[in-house]
């Protein structure tokens with residue numbers, strides 16, 4: 001088990017582009033990871049999440065030692081390891097594909113690293129059995145990799161990691177090629193296993209459900225930078241910006257533009273013919289009435305923070321519903337300018353029919369085209385800056401967040 005620290009770590013790829021006309025190369029740089037500071041606690045399950053190309057895998061490879069950083073230091077247990085290769089760092093990695101040796105049995109694949117290290121055969125057999133038992137593949141040890149399902153292959157890959165008792169587990173989208181049901185099963189297994197063996201783990205994914213359900217902490221990345229880092233619940237409830245707000249949560253947070261205007265000791269949020277009033281208590285977390293007055297904002301409300309209420313302040317037009325068993329998602333439109341946070345910043349819709357999704361009990365019925373009135377849970381209202389999308393909530397933190405120590409209880413529940 002180990003701590004991991006990144007101090008001012010960046011990675012710049014020199015992209016060799018050749019002009020087909022002149023044959024000249026312009027050597028433009030790609031900043032895969034911008035200057036990053038991060039501290040992972042011993043035994044922590046840390047998830048890196050973000051859209052494709054945001055630098056997650058690069059950050060993982062820098063920790064593994066597969067690539068050297070352009071600037072900064074990687075420290076494991078407080079010691080700079082920039083000059084130490086992956087083997088010397090004692091990290092175990094898994095990838096999207098389980099990458100097993102096809103001409104070795106499952107058992108031989110699991111014990112391969114010990115054979116290379118010339119560990120006695122009897123010890124290897126014993127350790128293979130132990131590792132296999134941990135991920136429930138005891139019955140597969142004599143099979144060939146081609147005889148395994150995708151989920152079994154990933155379990156074998158995990159046993160291969162576990163057998164080495166490494167300092168760090170690094171996992172790069174290990175479940176992205178599995179079907180949804182298997183992913184759900186394996187997700188719980190990986191979490192249980194990590195808590196049990198307590199090995200510090202960095203897990204890369206673009207799946208927000210995995211991130212929310214697996215990590216002690218999550219770092220959301222965009223364009224080579226960590227936008228926000230913290231406990232899943234903290235990021236979900238207090239996103240640092242609209243990008244994080246809409247990246248975590250499915251369906252994503254509803255968002256539309258409004259103007260904040262002082263109204264007595266509270267504020268009215270106005271757009272088109274609508275308004276939503278926040279009283280003095282409610283505006284306090286956004287810095288108070290004066291701070292908000294005259295400001296262009298984006299209102300963000302998650303589907304579960306909306307409810308049907310005949311006296312509610314929002315009037316929407318229902319379009320269709322998605323039934324999901326215990327609840328349904330009502331897809332409606334609101335007369336408003338919808339906003340979406342993208343890699344390149346905020347993008348506004350050019351019509352005034354903002355899509356609004358409401359999570360409602362499946363027993364609720366409604367008529368399409370018959371306007372519905374919605375109430376909003378006050379605690380569920382987020383306000384973001386209308387230009388850069390930053391949260392206006394006062395207490396929201398950015399950066400690499402707190403550095404919790406993972407308790408023994410959390411490790412081995």
Ligand code: ADP
Pocket residue numbers: 013014015030031032050051052053054055056057058059
């Ligand atoms: P992610 O894992 O989040 O999808 P990556 O870490 O793989 O993202 O890549 C981050 C950025 O760095 C991307 O823009 C990618 O195109 C670029 N990149 C990655 N590896 C190289 C490389 N060897 N040469 C040039 N650019 C690269």
